[in-house]
Amino acid sequence: MNDLSKLFSTFNEKIVLTDTYKENIRRGRDTLREKINTYYIDKGLIAPKHSSQGSFHMHTAIMPKEEEDFDLDNGVYLQGYATDQTNWPVPTSVHKDILSAVEDHTKEITDKDTCVRVNYQGNYHIDLPIYIMGKDELGKDVAYLAHTTKDWQISDPKAFSDWFTEEVKENGKELRRTVRYLKTWTHHNSINLKGITITILASECFYSEENDSLILLGTITNIIDRLEDDFTCCKPVRPKKEDLLSSYTYSEQQTLLEDLKILKNKINDAIYDSKNEREASEVLIELFGSRFPLGNSENKNSEDYLKTNQPESVGGKNRHYA
The missing domain is CATH 3.30.460.90 (Beta Polymerase; domain 2)
Structure with a gap:
């Protein structure tokens, strides 16, 4: 790892x-x-x-x-x-x-x-x-x-800001960083996902872990599971019936899910399968652009993660990363 x-x-x-x-x-x-x-x-x-x-x-x-x-x-x-x-x-x-x-x-x-x-x-x-x-x-x-x-x-934008502030209090400042990472990914790759939708999905699907890469991986996994079960994203404040994903066609839904799965799998590769920090960073630069820093090849993968046929436990449910 x-x-x-x-x-x-x-x-x-x-x-x-x-x-x-x-x-x-x-x-x-x-x-x-x-x-x-x-x-x-x-x-x-x-x-x-x-x-x-x-x-x-x-x-x-x-x-x-x-x-x-x-x-x-x-x-x-x-x-x-x-x-x-x-x-x-x-x-x-x-x-x-x-x-x-x-x-x-x-x-x-x-x-x-x-x-x-x-x-x-x-x-x-x-x-x-x-x-x-x-x-x-x-x-x-x-x-x-x-x-x-x-x-x-x-x-009610003030109510939305107040709602998000409570989410940050509950989950920590890592939530804000997770939203920033996802926004940067959408900007760099021209992904059809608005900032407010990212904010809601990241908050409602937030995965608590020990560092940002694992938090991001778990949160993306939860978002994919959520959207595969129910491709909706309703505002948590009035008007609560407003679904921010209602305009997506079936084809656009599948494209977004595929983009999210590619993101998840590449982050998984960077964390677990890349030989060293530099190789991992090259994968992440492809995802997030040149502002992601280049790692050091001397920092080797600790290899304490072994692939098995058993699923990882992520977000409270058993899910395969790949």
């Missing part, structure tokens, strides 16, 4: 957002917040509240490469409206307000169905989804998103 702990630790350091990059993003975000607040105050309205959300807020974002774009979500929560939707403005109207507030901030600003997007030259963009707090059918407080084609839609 190859001990790949140091390699994965270095890999995580290379894919996590740098302090400089985070500061640039925060500076752009804060400037937009000031522009939006000033616009509303000048109109005699209450300034919105703001909340960072998504991978940046949950610390699962990965550092983009030069050809990639980073996405930061800044939720704009409009104030001064009753929970009764009768007097709420139409979504297209609030989108126009936000567009006016950030006009000419950068050269490229686009109005999308779910947000206003501000593109920056430093290979990142900031999305500005717009919300009003209301009541659901049970009378509970919930955020509604201004969707230009679907009206006001229940969407």
Whole structure:
């Protein structure tokens, strides 16, 4: 068995957002917040509240490469409206307000169905989804998103962030790293799997072990078993009935499962079958790209893992790795 702990630790350091990059993003975000607040105050309205959300807020974002774009979500929560939707403005109207507030901030600003997007030259963009707090059918407080084609839609990103924070408390920071590894794999290999789906599947299928390579292998195994039994991924917060995998055709389902099995088997080969750390790292570089470090050929496989006809015990059930 190859001990790949140091390699994965270095890999995580290379894919996590740098302090400089985070500061640039925060500076752009804060400037937009000031522009939006000033616009509303000048109109005699209450300034919105703001909340960072998504991978940046949950610390699962990965550092983009030069050809990639980073996405930061800044939720704009409009104030001064009753929970009764009768007097709420139409979504297209609030989108126009936000567009006016950030006009000419950068050269490229686009109005999308779910947000206003501000593109920056430093290979990142900031999305500005717009919300009003209301009541659901049970009378509970919930955020509604201004969707230009679907009206006001229940969407609760803060609840999702809170849910993930609890998952991290239960499973440890290893969960965040596991999400980053899987995101890097999907980016490097153009795998059809969104970040939010990865986050949910990794959390619900998390496999606790002593080091990141074994955690990743066990978690992927659990995800495959889960999707083979039931190819769905529903949000753990409202709207809970929203299946993030519902749009996949049967062919796309099979392609994703095959991609996951290839990932699992190659990680298994790196851990157990590669002769040394360098050979193992070459397998992992193929999976994750050049940011995965090259290992040392002097660090030999300890060979304390012997292949047998008996299955490994992974994730509480007996499963073959290959």
